[in-house]
Amino acid sequence: MTSSTSRKVLTRPAVKVRQPLGDFFAFSVRADVLNRLTYSLPAEVRERLEREAGENKGGYSIFGSQRAEKKTRLQEIASFIRTTDAAFPNAIILAANYAPDGLYLEDEDARWIAEDHGNDFWRVSIPLEGTPCASIIDGQHRLHAFDHLPEDAPERAMELLCVVYLELPTPYHAYVFATINFNQKKVDRSLAYELFGFDVDERPTGLWSPETLAVYLTRLLNTESSSPLYRSVFPAADSDAIFSGQSDGDGLVRVSMATVVDGILRLISKNPQEDRNVVRRPENREHGRRSLLPVKTLPLRDAYLAGNDRAIFDLLCNYFSAVREMVWRPSGKGSYLRKTVGVQALFDVLRALLPSRPVTAANYSVTSLEELFAPCVQLDPNGEKYQASGIGRSEIRRELLQAIGS
Numbered sequence: 001m002t003s004s005t006s007r008k009v010l011t012r013p014a015v016k017v018r019q020p021l022g023d024f025f026a027f028s029v030r031a032d033v034l035n036r037l038t039y040s041l042p043a044e045v046r047e048r049l050e051r052e053a054g055e056n057k058g059g060y061s062i063f064g065s066q067r068a069e070k071k072t073r074l075q076e077i078a079s080f081i082r083t084t085d086a087a088f089p090n091a092i093i094l095a096a097n098y099a100p101d102g103l104y105l106e107d108e109d110a111r112w113i114a115e116d117h118g119n120d121f122w123r124v125s126i127p128l129e130g131t132p133c134a135s136i137i138d139g140q141h142r143l144h145a146f147d148h149l150p151e152d153a154p155e156r157a158m159e160l161l162c163v164v165y166l167e168l169p170t171p172y173h174a175y176v177f178a179t180i181n182f183n184q185k186k187v188d189r190s191l192a193y194e195l196f197g198f199d200v201d202e203r204p205t206g207l208w209s210p211e212t213l214a215v216y217l218t219r220l221l222n223t224e225s226s227s228p229l230y231r232s233v234f235p236a237a238d239s240d241a242i243f244s245g246q247s248d249g250d251g252l253v254r255v256s257m258a259t260v261v262d263g264i265l266r267l268i269s270k271n272p273q274e275d276r277n278v279v280r281r282p283e284n285r286e287h288g289r290r291s292l293l294p295v296k297t298l299p300l301r302d303a304y305l306a307g308n309d310r311a312i313f314d315l316l317c318n319y320f321s322a323v324r325e326m327v328w329r330p331s332g333k334g335s336y337l338r339k340t341v342g343v344q345a346l347f348d349v350l351r352a353l354l355p356s357r358p359v360t361a362a363n364y365s366v367t368s369l370e371e372l373f374a375p376c377v378q379l380d381p382n383g384e385k386y387q388a389s390g391i392g393r394s395e396i397r398r399e400l401l402q403a404i405g406s
Contacts, residue, residue: 008128009126009127009128010037010126011126012027012123012124013121013122014026014027014123014124015027016116016120016122017163021176022168022257024163024165025114025124025164025166026091026162027124027161028159028162029159029162030159031143031155031156032146032157034092034143034160035143035144035147036128037132038094038132038134038135038136039132039134039135039136040135040140040144074148075145075148077141077148078145078146078149081149081155081158082149086155086158088142088161091139091162091163092136092139092160092162093136093138093163093164093180094134094136094162094164094165095134095135095137095164095168095170096133097133097167098133099133100135100273101271101274102170102265102271102273103262103266103272104259108389109127110127110131111127112124112134113125114166124164135170137165137173137176138177138180143160167256167258167259168258169211169214169215169257169261169262170211171211171215205307206307207285208288208289209275209276209279209289210268210272210304211261211276213304213312214261214262214265215261216309217264217309217312217316218261220313221233221316221320222257224317228253228317228321228323228324229260232252232254232255233255233256233260234254234256234257252324252329253338253343254340260343262347263343263344263347263350264312264316264347266351267298267299267312267347267350267351268298268312269298269301270298275292278291278292279291289304290305290307299354299355315359318365319369321366321369322369322370322372322373323346323373325370325373326373326374326376326377327376327377327379327400330376330378330379330381331379331381331383332380332383334383335384335385336380336392336396337379337386339388341388341392342393344393345397345400346396346400348393349397349400352406372404373403373404375403376403376404379399379403
């Protein structure tokens with residue numbers, strides 16, 4: 001364990017693995033420590049399956065439909081752990097830096113981070129204090145079985161292999177889970193997508209949760225040739241590393257999918273997980289997103305509730321088109337205005353702008369927004385002004401707001 005600044009962290013050597021869905025890191029952690037640092041969303045899936053047992057969902061099974069079976073399995077694994085032959089060579093798969101409500105952690109000190117030490121050697125630093133922010137995608141039975149051992153059992157300190165995604169949007173957690181288990185158990189992919197909100201192609205738009213819409217709009221922003229973010233959004237956390245040799249639109253922006261999904265989510269939902277649960281209740285089957293309540297502090301919430309997704313998309317396109325010309329293009333090539341902290345700050349600015357600038361075609365036309373952002377052209381012409389941290393994001397947000405007079 002090490003301490004950086006005032007926070008207590010656990011630092012582990014790691015290997016970085018690059019794959020199309022996103023990069024992840026492999027390392028080992030003691031079971032008792034990992035149990036304290038993680039939470040389990042799959043357990044909520046199981047509970048919801050139990051509640052919906054009367055909806056003729058028999059045959060769809062992720063963890064089984066009876067609590068007794070669950071406990072028995074945990075006890076069986078716990079018994080195995082205490083044998084001299086105990087072995088768990090396959091990894092516990094985690095997704096870090098998302099709170100249980102589905103939103104990306106804004107507090108940089110609360111996040112898991114990975115640092116490159118050269119020669120393919122990485123270190124993952126994990127905060128030991130505060131609320132757990134790593135969801136167990138796969139392996140919760142193996143991990144939670146250690147909690148069924150006696151308190152003084154030395155096996156609680158067994159090292160477990162882990163892999164962690166550091167910036168994988170919550171809806172993709174179900175996709176990874178279903179992919180892992182598809183050939184091992186009777187896992188219905190559509191059900192997993194539905195439960196986690198990753199059901200863009202499976203569910204009528206009126207039943208889309210905020211997460212589903214955020215994923216859809218992010219995909220659209222990345223694939224529509226007219227979008228200011230065309231081919232600029234990537235699923236990997238380390239977006240800089242994957243840009244070499246790839247075309248990313250006009251080369252102005254490098255940003256992760258998680259950044260854009262989270263930015264959109266914060267415009268339409270205060271608690272994405274609870275909104276998803278409400279939309280999925282049996283009694284709301286006919287009403288879908290219209291069963292959710294308005295939120296005064298979220299001006300785009302009304303458009304989401306009304307199903308006016310095109311208006312949200314057009315507003316985002318117009319906003320970032322103006323940003324592209326007045327913020328990104330005039331900035332130096334390496335400016336953090338063009339990277340994750342800059343895009344996060346720009347979503348912050350949009351959230352601050354919307355309550356005071358009524359959403360009308362005139363107010364949010366590209367021309368009108370370019371006039372608004374015109375004072376920003378000299379923020380970082382050399383690309384050396386800001387830093388990649390929470391402090392950098394706050395500084396960018398503050399200076400952008402000052403420049404536009406908001």
